[in-house]
Every structure is written in C-alpha cells, then in structure tokens.
Amino acid sequence: MSDEIETRARKAARRSLTRRDFLKGVGATGAGLAFGPLLASCGGEESTTTSTAAQGGGGGPKTGGSLKVGIVGGSAKDTLDPHLATTEPDIALNTQLYDSLMGWDQDYVLKNRLAEEVSANPEATVWTVRLRPDLSWHDGKPVTSDDVVYTFQRIVDPANPLSGAASLGGLKPENVIKVDERTVEFRLDIPNAILTEGFAYRQNMLIPVGFDPTKPVGCGPFKLGEFKPGQQATFSPFDGFWEDGPYVADLTIIEFADEAARVNAFLSDTVHMISQLPRAQVTVVEGSAGHKVLRASTGAWQPFTMRIDEKPYSDVRVRQAFRLIVDRQQMLEQAYSGYGWVANDMYSPFDPGFPKDLPQREQDLEKAKSLLKEAGYADLTVELVTSDAVGGSAVSAAQVFAEQAKGAGVTVNLNKVDPGVFYGDQYLTWPFAQDFWYTRNYLAQAAAGTLPTAPYNETHWKDEEWQKLVEEAYRTPDDAKRNELVAAAATIEYERGGLIVWAFNDQIDAYNEKIGGVKPDKSGTPLTGFRFHKVHFA
Amino acid sequence: MSEIRSVTDSELVEPAKVHGARRRSEWVEILHNAWGFNRTRVGVGIFAFILLLAALGPFFAPHSPTEFVAAPFSGPSAGTVLGVDYIGHDVLSRVLWGGRTVLGLAIAATIIGLVLGVSFGLIAGYARRWLDETVMRLLDVLLAFPQIVLVLLLISLLGPKLWLIVLMVGLSHAPRIARVSRAAALEVVQRDFVRAAEALGEIKPRILFFEVLPNITSPLLVEFGLRLTYSIGLIAALSFLGFGLQPPAADWGLMINENRIGITVQPWAVVLPVSLIAILTIGTNLIADGLGRALIGIERESGGPS
C-alpha cells in the first residue's frame, strides 16, 4: 500500500514550479514583489452559469469591444499544447482555447464543466464520466468520448507521462474505456477518491483526436487568431461554446516581461487588465481614476518549515514555541502590506474538510519562553534560511520572524541564499527555512508536501497516526466521511506539525472600470481565473 | 569606472621622483600642502561629517533599525520623521545605522587593495625582467574586466558573502595600484640607499619593506583617496544589485534597492541614502584631488616632471 501511496504522492500534484518560473520572480526587485506566477496547480470555474454580473440594465452583459489583457511575460517557449503548459502565460492562453471535464469555481469548489455527470463506485476504483450533450470543437466536429479517451491516454502514456499524469494516480492508458458516445470509464489500479481534482487540472484539458498543437483546435470559449510566442496572441469568440459568453468581439493577450512596463501599459489604458500588480503599486492604481484593483483571497501560502528530525525542532515544544512567537497580524501587515488573511498553521483552507473551528493561534511570548525553557533551549540561537526564490515577501516575512523572536529570547540569524542554492542540493535539508505553495486541497497537498513519500516534504514530517488517516481518506469516495478524516489529519498537524502557516496571500490584479464581469478567484489564478469569456465592456 | 580614472589620474599624478633626503618628511609636506586647497578642506569636512554620522548615528536613532513601526511605505508622521520603508522600518533610524557598513567595508576593501597592489607593484618593480613582465601582464588581464564585472564574476563563483565582496573589491583595485607603485618603485630602487642596502647584503624583503616602501608613500596616499572613492561606489553598487549586504541589514546601498519600488509613494527611503552616498564619494574624491594636486606641486618644486 505504501508503495502505491508513494507513487501517487510523487506524481500527484507535483508542484508545477519550473526553474523558469521561479527565476522570473527572482529577477524582480525585492520587496513589493507580487507573488510569482500562479501556476497550473489549480484552476477551473463553475459549471453552471452563475451570474455573469450583468451590469448594463435589462439585456444582460453588453457584447462587442476589443479586450486587451496584459500578463506576466513568457518566452519563445510558450506552448499552445495544454498538456505541456506550465507558466502563467501558458495557462492564460490555453484557458481560452480549451476546457476541462471539471473545474474549480471562484470559491474553489469543484464543479462539472464539460462533464455532465461524474460518479464513482464505493471503492473509488471505477469512475464514470458522462459528457454534456451538444459540445463541439472549434472546427465544428462534436466532442465525443473518443476525444476523452485520446486526451487521457496521451497524458498518462507510461513512455512519456505529461505533467497532468501526476494528478491521475492509478490510471493506466488501457484502462480509459469508451462506454458510449458520451460516456467514459476510468478504471484505477488503486483507489483514488480525489480523481475529480485530476479532471479539474488545467493541464488535463480536453483535446480532439489527432490533436496538432501548431494548429490548435479546442472546445474553449475562444478560437486562436495570431500567436507570437513570448509577445502576444489574438483570439476571436467561439459561437459554439457551451457556457454563456464570450461577450467581447475579440481578445488580445499581451505578455510583458517587465513589471513596470505592465503597470504603465495598464495606467495608460493600453491594456484593460493586468495580472500580478506589484503591491507597492496598489495605492498608485487605486489613486488613478478609472482603474481598479482586483484583490482575491487565495489558499496560497509561504510557510516556515522546521525539520522535525533535527534539533532543536525535533522537540515538539520548540515547534509549538516558534508557532507562538509569530504575531500573524503583524507579519501580514509588514510582509504582505496586509494583502492576505491570517492562517492557523494548517494549509488547504478551502478544503471542505478543513477544521474551521480550531482556535486561532495567537502570539504568546510568555508561553513560548516557558516551552523553550522546559525543552532546555532557554537561550536559543537558530539560523533561518531564506531566498528571493521563495518570493520577495518571504524574505520580508523572515525578517519579521527574526524581529518577533527577539521577544521570546530567541536569536534568529537570517541566511539569505541564492535561488540556485536554496533549491539546490541542500533544499529539503534546511533545518529551518521557508517555501511556497499554491492553492490546493488537503489530500493533494499532503501528497506533494507532507506525506513521508512526498517529493517536497520540507519538514520531514512523519506521523503514523496522521498517515493512517490520510491513506484512509484516499480510499474514501464518500465526501462526508472523507472530510472527517481530513479534519482529523489537519488537526494533528495543527497540534504538532513542523510548518508555521501564518497567512494565505492575496492575488492582486488590476482592471479598468470599463470592464465588467471581473471577479476574484480563490484558486489564485489571476484575473477571474483567466476566464475572459465572462468579461465584457460595461 | 576606475580604469579610466587610473589612467587620467596616474597621468595627472605621475609617480613621485623621490629622493633619499626627503624620505620621511615628504608625505607630511604633501598633507600640509593639500590642506592649503579649499577643496581638500571641504572634502575632509564632508568625510568627517559622514564618519561621525556613521559612528554616532546609531546612538541617536529613535528606533531599532529592524523594528516595525508602521505599515509599509507609510509617509512621515509624528513617530517617524521620514516615514518608513518597504517593510515598515523607520527610515531615519536605518539611515543613521546604515553608514557603518558602507564606510567600514569600503575602507577594508581599499586597504586590502593597497596591500595586494603594493606587494605586486614592489615585487615587479624591484625584480624587473621576467618576473616583472609576468606579474604585470597577469594584472593587465584583470584590467580588461571592468571592476564591477570582475567582482560579479568572482561572486558568481562563491555566492554573495561579505568577506568575499570586500576581498574581491580589494583585488579588483590591485592591478591599478600595482601599476602606480611599480612605477614609483622603479625610480626608487636605483637610488643609492637601496644600492647601499643591497651591498650590505640585506635580504630583499627587508629592502623592499624598509627602504623602498617608505619612499613611495606619497603616490600611495593619493591612490588611497581615489580607491576609497571607488570602493564606496562599488560596494554600494553591489548592495544595490542585491549581491552585497543582505536583509535585515541597514545599509545605504541595500536601502536604495529595497525601497526603489516605492519611490513615488515614499521617496525619503531612497533619496536620503542616495544623497549620503553621493556626498560621501564627493568628499573622498575632493580629498584625493587635493592630495594629487599637492603631490604634483611638490614634484614641480623639486624638478620632477611637469
């Protein structure tokens, strides 16, 4: 069993951080840096057409107009193959062209998209997906179960597994089986109660049989016009799209390599929306007539990581003391300029099983001191490893921690290292460091970062009681039961885990007042989750 | 920048023609003459001011440089006369704390550069022939790299560590100082007292250290002033590029980089450190210029090259 978990863990939700992505964040100047591009870990939208925010009186959203969007720059390697997408521009472009079976809505709730119905057997080993009727591709052909089979066989091809394969643990190509024109069965080797999350990943969007990425045909809201990798792409609306919209007459997505240029283009009305507004520019945009900040609470986080198998953090009292040292509100104010929400040493806040009722942990220096004294570390000096690679704000947070720790008599020496060093051969061995993660539900996050077999288990977390709960949750398709297991597991981490989860950061974008239908997206995917078919001119 | 300066300035300041008789008193005379120029006095005044600010500033800082006193980039208010920086530190306090590293590291780097450069220069100038050729040719290779590029190249090797940066900045000065001291030494080693020492059978290091070195102090004095100016610029520039001091250190160069993004909302956090670095380098450059003029004056008097 543990082998299976391990396989799944390694594959599931492998953080889609490519070197290119995190380095991009590094190049920018330290402090006011927005969080690096939020990548493919998440995405999706509601299945039903909830209010597309009709503002213009009776007849629904206004149609027409040329929408121009400025995003973080990619490179000549931008791809229109959704299964190879990794960077923010990749996700932005591919979301226009393609769609997925399921998706997360703006509140990070899993909904059906191309799928009309998704069901599993009680063992969570056989999943059945039925497509919506009357779906069609950009070239007019109908979307059928053949396309679904083709898509998922391509992703989990053992000779060349694509990045989405990680989210489809237990699936082999020969076990994706066509039942009828609209129905497909997924037969798994091992139980996987969160296969639905795999259906929602944007790297698992549907492609037609015989797909050719140089002439991309999808079933998403827009058809491709002209595409210049690393620079810009134009799109026209697809009339046969299943959901309401698009409303605009055409769409241009422009990639800006430079942060300041992106902001300038926005303020001079060259583009109507931009992603990743630097925090220091928020006041500038707010003070500028006709421009608005789009602020979205997300489940993205930058924890402090304490290795539970390394002194002094092997003593649970030290870990508890360190958690009590943090004045989370102050850290949020100073390091994130207040753009985020306080966290409670647990991740995955949007998971339906997330224990919301546990008391919020507050700063308690006296208690921290006495815990440290009890543990025999009265005059403790530790090194905290940080890097711009984690994000400019992470270095700020580390400074805040060092300052707050003084109050408990702990000396924290910051060791700011190069990106190449931080994520180099010592990564995952730092006794006390930081890291960053995007919005993810609990089991997917555990598989990526906390199971003993997880590829990025920074804290070397290993706890038998906890592990049993998580493994059982993987096998439990029943939502209510699984949520209970998740809550129990999360509570254990709340009590004795090695992570200090102090806040979830906001996603900050900006848009012109002339634009309607723009909504915050909890997944952290910028600009209404890049669902530009919902956007219209006011 | 310095290869230009070294060319112009070493042309201005040709190595001293030194005479045995003037051995000890010459640099005293140069200092005295240099003080006669207004620019030197202004330079010394500026330098003394910054030195005092750096040394005593921390005692007058209203806050700790790492304490959080307001929301990031808040403007000036009652408790924070000059507002706060990108993370909420008091700008005034950080400015008062931030001169120590700039000055200290620059002086250290300059001394290292001087020691290295003078050693190479003396050895080359005294040894002549192939050793001279080899040493100077190798140093010329280093001259092909602009100083900042040389330092970056070496940083990429070992990562941005403070001692390394000081050492590298010093090393990047070495070829230029070596040229000056070699030229000066060439002149001195032919003097009678050196010959005499050789005849007496003194060992070479002793001759270099006790006979040659004291006689080339004057051009080295000017070099020190010049190199100090560039050391300040280089070290501040490295912090500005993010390779120098690391947070939470209070350092003028680092402050500029950290707070640049908020320059429109909270200019003080940038303007103040920039201005202080500017007047500091102007001050040291004025001193170097005054010393250089005094040196040329003395050479003219004593029939050196015009």
Added chain:
Amino acid sequence: MPPLLKLILMRFGLGALTLFLVSVVVFAATQALPGDTARAILGKDATPQRLELLRQQLGLDKPVPQQYWEWLSGVAQGDLGDSLVQQGMSVTSLLRDRVKNSAALVLIAALVSVPFSIIIGALSAVWRDSKFDMTASVGNLTLAALPEFVIGIGLVLVFATNVFKVLPAVSRLDPSVSMFRQLHLLILPALTLTLAVAPYISRILRASMIEVLESEYVMMARLKGLSNHLVLWRHALPNAIVPTLQVIALNLAWLAGGVVVVEYLFGFPGIGQALVDAVANRDLPMIQALCLLIAGVYVVLNLMADLGTILVSPRLRTGLR
C-alpha cells in the same frame, strides 16, 4: 621588417595573448564552482536522469583542460553553449537582441559624451582659470566621484518619478517595435552613461590641450598671424585629441561594463541586465559569454586606440618609443 609593422604586429600579438588569458580567467572562475554544479542548477527539478543529462551537457564528466578546450573551440565558432536557466535556448540566441540593445545604448552615450566632453575640455583649456573653467572643474570632480547608479537614481527622481514626470523611469524596449520608435526610452540610461564618462574625457582633454597651447608649434602659428579661431580649432584641438585617444577608447570600453548597473536600474534589456540575472541564477554559460564579451570589447578597443595612436602620432611612428 619595418619597425612600424613590427610594432603593430607586436601590439596585435599582445592583444591576442591578453584575450587568451582573459578566456582562461573566465573559464577558471566559472567552472571552478564548488559543489555539484548540475544539482545547483537544476534545484528543485533535480532527478537522477536530468542530473546525468546536464552533467553530460556541461561536460562536467571530462577532465578540466578538455572542458576548457571544447568550450574555447565552441566560442571560436560562435557557439557559446545553451543557457542553463532558459533551457533549450542557446546563449547566442538569447543575447543577440540584448547585444544590439546595449550597443545602441553605448553608441548613443558615446556619440553624445565624446564631442560634448571634448568641447568642455577644450574650452576649459582655452579659458583657463576662468569662471567657466572653475565651474567645469567642480562639475567634473563631482560627477567623477558619483557612482553611476547614484547619478541614474538622481535623474529618475528628477525626470521620471518625483519632480518632473516627463521621461519613463523604466526602459523596457518592446522587441516587436523598431528601436528608433522608442528612442525616448533610451534617454535616461544614455544620459546616465554620458554623465558618468564625460568628466574623464574632458579632464584629460583639458590637460592635453593646455600642453598643446603652450607648445612652440602653436606659438609659431600665432606669430605667423593665423587667426586665433583657426589656431585653436584647426591646429591645436586635433593635436590635443591624439594623446587622449587612449583615454577615450578606455571610456568607451568602460561603457561596456558601466551598462551593468545602469541597465539593471532602468530595466533595460541589454547585456548588463543579463549579467546581473545570470549571476543571481548562476547561469554559467551566460556568465562566461558576457564576461568574455565585455573584456573582449575592452581589449579590442584598447588595441584600436593603440594602433590609432601609433599611426597618427609621428613621434611614435618613427619607432622612438
């Protein structure tokens, strides 16, 4: 062999030797990276297969002299290797536009600063000890003292962000638009570079001009009754410029390194910015290429100035030196 030809050949030989030694320094500095280079580069994405692949790609499994030789012969053929950060992209392709951008920036700065500082220097010499001379001297002394990023930030504060908001604070060029249509983006960086080098040229030109003005030859021309104007600009100035050629060349070479901080400051997409990024990310082939390029520019310009001085100056031409 005629002495002149011999002299020129010797200079070429020395230049080539220096270039060779420069390449050794660059290679030694970068390839001596301690620890596992491949792992440091791959970081979070390191898997045994990818590590092995990268080691082969970098040739880390071979002896060092062989690595150097292969690298050098690649460089000689214009193959600078692949970037380690933007995987699959060759350094040459990544740098092509950047070299063009930086060259344009340096060229503009040179075209402005050289004539400008020659005129200032010459006038200071002609009006020696006048108010103009004094002002120029103080200005030179001040500007020469300032680190270039201080000059640059000063210009940004005044012209872009806080006093007058007339010029962009960030000079990000749009690659799809011709450079000539976005020249306004080059104003502040070029001005920074201009102000950083002008003091040196004008200072040395002033000294050289004073020497020429005091020479017998100018005295003679004056005695012959040539107009003051003619003497100054047709006879004295050209003769004053020759000895400063070396300094001017060195200044232009310095610009190649000066772009590092200035491009970083303005976010200008040139080789300087590329070097800062490459150092932060330890992109070794990129660092090697850029250091080699910048040092190469210095050596070549220096050589050209040398040859120029030899050819122009009659004293040297006769091989007196």
